[in-house]
Amino acid sequence: MSFFENLKMAFSSIAANKMRSLLTMLGIIIGISAVITITTLGTTLRATVKGALDSLGTNLFYVYLTEKNVDNYYDSYDIETTPEDLISMSMLEELIAKYPDEIRIAEENPIGSGTLRNTEKKDVPVNIVGAYDGTLDYNGCKILAGRNITMEDVTRKKYTCVVSHIFVKQYFKNGENPIGHVISINMENGAAYEFTIVGVYRYNTLVNGAGPNGTDEMKTPIYIPNTIALQLQGNYYFDGFWGIPLTFNVKYDANDVKAHIQNFFDEKYASNKNFTIGVNSAMDELKTIDMVINVITIIVSVIAAISLIVGGVGVMNIMLVSVTERTREIGVRKALGAKKRAIKRQFVTEAIIICLIGGIIGILIGLLNGELIGIVANMIIKSEPSYSEILGNVTIQPSFGAIIISLIFSMLTGVFFGLYPASKAAKMNPIDALRYD
Amino acid sequence: MSNIIKRYYIGQPNELQILNGISLTVHEGEFVAIVGASGSGKSTLMNMIGALDKPTEGSYLLNGVDVSKLSDKQLSEIRNKEIGFVFQTFNLISRTNALKNVEMPMLYAGVSRKERSKRAMELLEMVEMEDRYTHKPNELSGGQKQRVAIARAMANDPSIILADEPTGALDSKTGRMVMDIFHKLHKKEGKTVVLITHSPELASETERIITISDGSIISDTGYKGNAPAKEVSAE
Ligand SMILES: Nc1ncnc2c1ncn2[C@@H]1O[C@H](COP(=O)(O)OP(=O)(O)O)[C@@H](O)[C@H]1O
Ligand SMILES: [Mg+2]
Numbered sequence: 198m199s200f201f202e203n204l205k206m207a208f209s210s211i212a213a214n215k216m217r218s219l220l221t222m223l224g225i226i227i228g229i230s231a232v233i234t235i236t237t238l239g240t241t242l243r244a245t246v247k248g249a250l251d252s253l254g255t256n257l258f259y260v261y262l263t264e265k266n267v268d269n270y271y272d273s274y275d276i277e278t279t280p281e282d283l284i285s286m287s288m289l290e291e292l293i294a295k296y297p298d299e300i301r302i303a304e305e306n307p308i309g310s311g312t313l314r315n316t317e318k319k320d321v322p323v324n325i326v327g328a329y330d331g332t333l334d335y336n337g338c339k340i341l342a343g344r345n346i347t348m349e350d351v352t353r354k355k356y357t358c359v360v361s362h363i364f365v366k367q368y369f370k371n372g373e374n375p376i377g378h379v380i381s382i383n384m385e386n387g388a389a390y391e392f393t394i395v396g397v398y399r400y401n402t403l404v405n406g407a408g409p410n411g412t413d414e415m416k417t418p419i420y421i422p423n424t425i426a427l428q429l430q431g432n433y434y435f436d437g438f439w440g441i442p443l444t445f446n447v448k449y450d451a452n453d454v455k456a457h458i459q460n461f462f463d464e465k466y467a468s469n470k471n472f473t474i475g476v477n478s479a480m481d482e483l484k485t486i487d488m489v490i491n492v493i494t495i496i497v498s499v500i501a502a503i504s505l506i507v508g509g510v511g512v513m514n515i516m517l518v519s520v521t522e523r524t525r526e527i528g529v530r531k532a533l534g535a536k537k538r539a540i541k542r543q544f545v546t547e548a549i550i551i552c553l554i555g556g557i558i559g560i561l562i563g564l565l566n567g568e569l570i571g572i573v574a575n576m577i578i579k580s581e582p583s584y585s586e587i588l589g590n591v592t593i594q595p596s597f598g599a600i601i602i603s604l605i606f607s608m609l610t611g612v613f614f615g616l617y618p619a620s621k622a623a624k625m626n627p628i629d630a631l632r633y634d
Numbered sequence: 635m636s637n638i639i640k641r642y643y644i645g646q647p648n649e650l651q652i653l654n655g656i657s658l659t660v661h662e663g664e665f666v667a668i669v670g671a672s673g674s675g676k677s678t679l680m681n682m683i684g685a686l687d688k689p690t691e692g693s694y695l696l697n698g699v700d701v702s703k704l705s706d707k708q709l710s711e712i713r714n715k716e717i718g719f720v721f722q723t724f725n726l727i728s729r730t731n732a733l734k735n736v737e738m739p740m741l742y743a744g745v746s747r748k749e750r751s752k753r754a755m756e757l758l759e760m761v762e763m764e765d766r767y768t769h770k771p772n773e774l775s776g777g778q779k780q781r782v783a784i785a786r787a788m789a790n791d792p793s794i795i796l797a798d799e800p801t802g803a804l805d806s807k808t809g810r811m812v813m814d815i816f817h818k819l820h821k822k823e824g825k826t827v828v829l830i831t832h833s834p835e836l837a838s839e840t841e842r843i844i845t846i847s848d849g850s851i852i853s854d855t856g857y858k859g860n861a862p863a864k865e866v867s868a869e
Contacts, residue, residue, distance in 0.1 A: 202741055213729050529725040532686055533786070534714020534742045536707050627686050631725070 207547040210519070211554070221515045222555030224508025225610065228501040229556045229603045233563020235497040236599035238570060239490040244594050246486050256447050257303060257335055258458060259477040260284065261440030265469075282472045283437030284462075292461050293348060299449050300458065301331030301348075303442035308426045310416065311382040313368060321367040322416040323360075325382065327426025331444035333359065333398050343376040343396030350395075350422040358392040361400040361417035382419065384429070392421060451478060505606060508555065509614035516548050516618035527622050528630025541623040548615020549608055556607025560600055567593045652678045654849040655692070661857055662793070665820045665827045667837035670846035676830045677798055679846065683828060684719060684796045685712045697793060714742050718787030720797035724779040726771040732758065732782045733767040739789040757785035761815055777808025784815055794826045795819060801836065813839065 211218045262284060264276055293300055306327030312320040326332075328346045341362055350357045358380070360368075365375050378394045400417050427435055445454040455476055462474035520527070527540060571593035578584045578591060652675045660666055660683075670676050681687040682694060685701050688709075694701045696716065704712065713719075726735045736754040745753070758764045761781035771779055780800055787795055797816065801809030813836060819825045829840060837843045845853040 209729050525725065526727055529721075529727065530738070530742075531710065532684070532713060532719050532725075533739045534710050534790070536710040536742070539742060628681050631686075631721070 203542055203546045204550070206543055207550040210547055211550060214519075217515065218551055218554075221511050221551055222508070222558065224504050224511050225552055225555030225607055226508075226559040226562065228504030228508060229559025229607060230562035230566065231497055231504070232501040232603055233560050233595070233599060234566040234570075236494060236596035237563060237567035237593060239494055240594045240596045241567070241571070241591065243483070243486060243490060245588055245591050247483055249588055256445050256451065256454075257479045258443045258445070258455060259440060260443055260458060260462065261475050261477070262438075262472055263475045264471060265473050276471045278439075278472065280436040282469060283439065284441055284474070285437040286435065288437075288462075288465060289441070290352070292458070295461065296454075296457055299445050299454060301334070301444050301446075302329035303331035303335030303444045304329055304423065304438065305332045305336070305420075306423050306426050307418070308430050309385055311384050311419075313380055313382055315368045315370060317370055321364065322414070323364065323382065324416055324418040325384075325426065325429070326418040326420050327423030328359070328420035329423055331442075333420060334444050335442055337401045338398040341397045341399050343394070345396055346420055346422055351424050354424045354428070355422060356390065356392045356425060357395045357422065359396040359398055359420045360394055361419075362397055363400045363415055363417045364419065365397055367415070390429070392419075505610050509552070509610040512548055512551055512611065513614040513618060515551075516544060516615055517621070519547070520544060520618045520622040523622075524625065524630045524633040527625050528627045528633065531625070531627035532631060537623040540625075541619045544619035544622050545612060545615040548619070549611030552607040552611030552614075553604065556603055559607075560603055564595055567595060652849050653682070653689075656846075656849070656851055658844065658851065658854075659857070660794075660826060660828060662826055663820075663824050664842060664857065665816070665840045666829065666842045666844060667840040668828065668830045668844045668846060669832070669834065669837050672832075674846045675849040676846055678849075680796050680798050680828065680830055683794070684717045685709045710742075714739055715790050716793045718784075718789075718792040718795045720780070720783050720787050720795065720800045722799040722802040724771070724776070724783045724803075726779055726783060726786075728771050731768050731770050732763060732774070732785075735771070735782055736785045736789055739786060743790050745790075753789065754785070757788050758782070760788070760818075761785045775808070776804050777811055780804060780808075780812050781815065784812070784819075788819070788823075788825075792825075794828060796828050796830075798830045799832065800829070802832065809836075 262278065262282065289302055293302070304327075308325050308327060310322060310324050312322050315321055329351055330346055330348050333340065333345055338361075340359070343359070346357065346359055349355070360375065360380075368380070369375055369378075375394045375397055379391050380394060381389050381391050383389045398420075443458065445451075455478060459474070459476050462476075466473045530540060530543075571591055574591045578588050656679060668676050668679065678687070682689055683696075685696065685704075686709075688702050688704075692702070696712065699712075701709070701712065726732075727738065733751060733754050736757055737750045740750045740753065755764060755767065758767050761784055763778060763781050763785065766774060766778060766782075771782070774782065780803075784795075784800075787797075795816070800816075801812055804812060816827050816829065817839070820827050827840075829836070831837055841858050843853070843855045844851055
């Protein structure tokens with residue numbers, strides 16, 4: 198007898214007992230829907246967090262000075278550092294020269310505030326921040342027009358700057374093109390310096406903080422090359438960094454970049470008695486989230502496994518009842534020439550179909566739960582603009598792996614718990630079965 | 635079939651011997667009636683002839699094959715291809731319609747879908763049930779059910795039709811109709827028909843009457859036909 202005939206037979210007998218079949222499936226439905234709900238949440242949470250980290254710069258490493266033989270970065274202040282221990286600018290330049298397309302410096306150095314007088318003779322307040330080629334990226338600021346600060350700006354000490362789109366609104370009341378415009382920044386100490394605007398970035402309220410006032414009074418950063426910022430601070434003899442954030446071009450693999458950085462500094466600090474360099478990445482955060490999600494998934498899977506077992510026992514119970522109820526039918530089928538194998542297959546198929554339908558209903562409920570949670574999450578995010586800027590719209594992402602595994606497991610449950618009732622049916626003596634009433 | 639003995643509860647204190655050495659030959663194309671009191675062992679004998687059960691002792695040849703030596707799987711195949719059962723209580727599968735019921739033996743014989751429904755419709759036409767093929771058993775009267783059951787018994791064109799009190803649950807009028815079908819199968823299709831019945835009138839319509847009492851044959855009117863072309867069951 199063909200597989201298809203078996204399926205038809207199974208469906209007709211399940212259809213003959215709809216309510217009973219549905220109740221039998223309940224355990225499986227609950228187990229599978231729980232797994233799908235949680236795995237959907239897990240994959241969605243991961244994707245959302247990764248998206249947020251990406252927009253903040255997952256391509257970020259923090260390189261820091263640490264004592265040799267000390268694990269914890271916070272414990273490493275026991276030994277006095279000398280200027281020779283610090284991460285020098287020349288080291289960084291060497292690193293970048295070694296990996297020119299790959300690594301960029303994300304350090305920022307706020308040196309205070311200043312004002313600019315616009316055409317309407319109003320003062321626009323700004324924060325002046327020393328930057329490198331990776332700083333804006335690190336702050337999650339996308340370049341809207343023009344270009345970023347480059348290492349050339351930094352090493353050649355060019356008076357260039359990148360301003361926010363809010364600043365453009367505040368300063369250029371006539372809508373001129375800001376790129377190439379020379380602006381004069383009045384420092385707190387009364388001095389004024391002229392900078393050429395080379396780029397405009399999108400001000401990110403969640404990262405940079407929302408101004409308490411309306412757009413006109415809002416104080417946004419102007420990024421200038423850090424070498425100039427240091428000069429403006431009067432810091433001509435800069436020793437080096439205790440720690441410095443680096444970003445990298447996303448087309449490179451994070452682990453490779455991390456290894457490049459670590460190897461570079463390991464070599465540099467090989468002869469240093471007390472200190473070495475540690476490298477931390479934002480991706481490490483994602484690893485923590487992965488771990489949490491995995492733990493939750495495992496717990497829910499265990500619960501689901503239990504409910505699958507309970508559900509499976511329910512299926513077995515119902516199948517035993519069904520076999521007894523249909524003793525006569527089994528006898529007739531045997532009298533008409535059904536082999537043991539055919540009878541066994543008939544009942545196993547029925548158990549599998551019950552479990553599979555339960556599994557599919559469970560998956561659908563799980564997906565529905567995911568969608569509902571997505572709707573609620575998006576409502577919450579929309580009510581808080583600073584969240585939506587970073588998180589955007591949460592798109593629910595079901596875990597296809599979990600769906601496939603759920604289907605396989607519900608099938609296996611059917612096979613496992615259907616086998617005993619089915620072989621009981623197959624073993625029936627046709628004469629006794631025919632006499633049964 | 636020679637010296638058939640059937641015992642139940644073998645080796646237990648309540649051991650029962652139901653058939654006490656029955657020897658019987660049914661020829662191809664014969665219409666035989668087996669009569670006897672209730673509990674005399676008619677059905678047990680029929681189960682034996684129908685390869686549903688194996689004798690405890692003795693041998694049974696069906697078309698020259700010793701059924702008592704066959705495996706469970708081989709018995710299933712014999713029942714499927716060589717035997718057509720008709721039961722007193724019809725034993726149709728209640729969930730499915732008349733057509734599907736008739737198709738069932740062909741399903742187990744691995745007949746293709748198209749061929750199955752074509753043959754099933756032909757058989758339903760033969761028993762004049764073709765306009766009821768979509769009806770489920772509970773939408774049919776007793777006589778109609780039995781006609782469907784006879785169509786089902788004929789599905790794989792078996793050598794023998796075994797009918798165990800096929801009219802027992804029917805009134806005389808519908809019983810008559812069912813009997814007419816058996817006559818038709820016997821005369822037109824040349825089928826061997828073994829009919830178990832209580833009714834002496836129905837038995838008298840057949841070619842040969844075998845009377846059983848307490849598991850033994852007490853009378854047999856004997857084979858009336860011409861020389862057997864081929865024996866269905868032989869000593
Ligand atoms: N499976 C069985 N186990 C024990 N006794 C049985 C079994 N089948 C039939 N019998 C007994 O065998 C006897 C003959 O039964 P059966 O062949 O059905 O008689 P009939 O069909 O002539 O009325 C009865 O006494 C019945 O109780
Ligand atoms: Mg009987």
